[in-house]
Amino acid sequence: MIRLCSASESRAKLLREFDIDFIQSPVDFDEEQIQTNDARKFVYHASKGKLEAAEAAFGLEIPLLVADTVIAGPRGQILRKAKDRDDAERILRTISGEEIAIVSCAHLKSARRYFLDLSATHYRFAPFDETELQRYLESGEWQGKAGACMVEGFCKPYIEKVQGLESTAMGLQVEILRPWIEV
Numbered sequence: 493m494i495r496l497c498s499a500s501e502s503r504a505k506l507l508r509e510f511d512i513d514f515i516q517s518p519v520d521f522d523e524e525q526i527q528t529n530d531a532r533k534f535v536y537h538a539s540k541g542k543l544e545a546a547e548a549a550f551g552l553e554i555p556l557l558v559a560d561t562v563i564a565g566p567r568g569q570i571l572r573k574a575k576d577r578d579d580a581e582r583i584l585r586t587i588s589g590e591e592i593a594i595v596s597c598a599h600l601k602s603a604r605r606y607f608l609d610l611s612a613t614h615y616r617f618a619p620f621d622e623t624e625l626q627r628y629l630e631s632g633e634w635q636g637k638a639g640a641c642m643v644e645g646f647c648k649p650y651i652e653k654v655q656g657l658e659s660t661a662m663g664l665q666v667e668i669l670r671p672w673i674e675v
């Protein structure tokens with residue numbers, strides 16, 4: 493059993509798909525305090541801050557799992573969760589037809605062990621169809637997702653090239669974490 497210290501339904505879904513027993517206990521960490529333009533540094537510091545908040549709140553009786561995910565856009569810019577529909581449209585037009593990286597950093601910490609993984613999945617997307625883009629924006633499915641992206645949903649038909657795990661892109665590199673969870 494582990495404690496997923498995240499409000500993310502995508503992360504919870506990934507743990508369920510991999511038959512990993514967990515309880516879900518969101519924690520608060522203010523990511524606005526992080527001063528960097530590097531996606532990897534951002535997810536490291538954001539996830540580390542979540543881990544510190546989780547340990548203070550819950551202790552290590554049950555192993556803690558936290559993560560953070562952002563998109564590194566075509567020019568390396570950090571793309572986070574969209575603030576509203578207009579922001580989602582702006583971000584999606586930025587990545588349409590472009591190469592991006594979705595970067596996730598996960599920390600797994602118990603009383604005996606501390607495992608950290610920072611991974612990226614690289615995509616090249618074909619240009620998004622305008623009608624499909626508007627339909628996706630209308631659906632609201634983009635809410636709560638880094639860069640308004642759904643690699644297993646809206647973005648999937650546009651993937652021309654991929655390198656890395658889909659789970660990393662969805663917010664939690666479960667295949668990498670699992671051996672450490674079962675230890």
Ligand SMILES: Nc1nc2c(ncn2[C@@H]2O[C@H](COP(=O)(O)OP(=O)(O)OP(=O)(O)O)[C@@H](O)[C@H]2O)c(=O)[nH]1
Nearest residue numbers: 498499500502560561637638641642643661662663
């Ligand atoms: N379903 C899906 N979710 C994605 C995708 N890319 C990113 N995400 C989610 O986007 C969110 C990124 O925001 P974060 O700040 O890392 O996490 P959060 O959802 O705010 O949850 P906390 O862990 O409580 O901070 C996470 O929930 C990821 O699982 C994707 O392609 N598909």
